[in-house]
Amino acid sequence: GQNIDQPTEMTATEGAIVQINCTYQTSGFNGLFWYQQHAGEAPTFLSYNVLDGLEEKGRFSSFLSRSKGYSYLLLKELQMKDSASYLCAVRDLEDTDKLIFGTGTRLQVFP
Amino acid sequence: DADVTQTPRNRITKTGKRIMLECSQTKGHDRMYWYRQDPGLGLRLIYYSFDVKDINKGEISDGYSVSRQAQAKFSLSLESAIPNQTALYFCATSDLGQGEQETQYFGPGTRLLVL
Numbered sequence: 109g110q111n112i113d114q115p116t117e118m119t120a121t122e123g124a125i126v127q128i129n130c131t132y133q134t135s136g137f138n139g140l141f142w143y144q145q146h147a148g149e150a151p152t153f154l155s156y157n158v159l160d161g162l163e164e165k166g167r168f169s170s171f172l173s174r175s176k177g178y179s180y181l182l183l184k185e186l187q188m189k190d191s192a193s194y195l196c197a198v199r200d201l202e203d204t205d206k207l208i209f210g211t212g213t214r215l216q217v218f219p
Numbered sequence: 220d221a222d223v224t225q226t227p228r229n230r231i232t233k234t235g236k237r238i239m240l241e242c243s244q245t246k247g248h249d250r251m252y253w254y255r256q257d258p259g260l261g262l263r264l265i266y267y268s269f270d271v272k273d274i275n276k277g278e279i280s281d282g283y284s285v286s287r288q289a290q291a292k293f294s295l296s297l298e299s300a301i302p303n304q305t306a307l308y309f310c311a312t313s314d315l316g317q318g319e320q321e322t323q324y325f326g327p328g329t330r331l332l333v334l
Contacts, residue, residue, distance in 0.1 A: 116259075139318060141323075148328070148330075149327070149328070151309075153322040153323075153324075156318060156322065158318055206264060206267065207323060211260060212261055
């Protein structure tokens with residue numbers, strides 16, 4: 109079966125670091141995406157991992173361990189505008205390469 | 220101008236009515252998708268198309284139909300709307316490439332309320 113788990117909500121303070129975890133179980137694996145979605149808006153692409161390790165993009169980094177079915181999104185130097193939902197999505201090679209989305213983690217950043 | 224557009228942005232309709240949601244893209248992508256998003260359930264795939272005339276069911280296709288008559292347009296129809304189809308609907312596109320190039324680009328969404 110296909111299953112992606114993320115925490116439902118997280119809170120953090122402006123300027124801090126937060127790590128959002130994602131675990132997945134899919135028939136096949138062909139890449140993991142992280143998207144950011146502000147309330148009422150479209151999801152926008154943040155990062156992509158297909159090999160084990162860390163990918164860094166400015167304040168955002170994403171890590172993948174394929175053997176553990178685990179990824180995390182690391183947000184540094186948090187800003188108020190980072191308050192949003194963060195969606196983890198896995199491309200399932202065994203399911204026509206479609207994206208399977210987690211339910212998202214709603215992050216609230218406080219001053 | 221936005222690369223992926225959806226019309227209408229908001230719609231209120233009554234149970235039993237037929238409605239159509241339109242999606243257009245200027246990205247030149249072959250692949251297009253329709254999702255619905257409900258609180259606590261995340262994005263769920265309704266239908267997808269990898270090329271003109273290619274139609275595939277997603278995980279929740281019952282009660283919906285789609286049409287892909289041109290590369291740039293992908294329409295979603297609710298033949299007889301029911302209240303549990305009240306949701307936020309997103310269209311998305313992607314290209315056939317390698318890795319990050321295959322990310323999906325989402326339209327702004329259509330908020331649908333079925334009374």
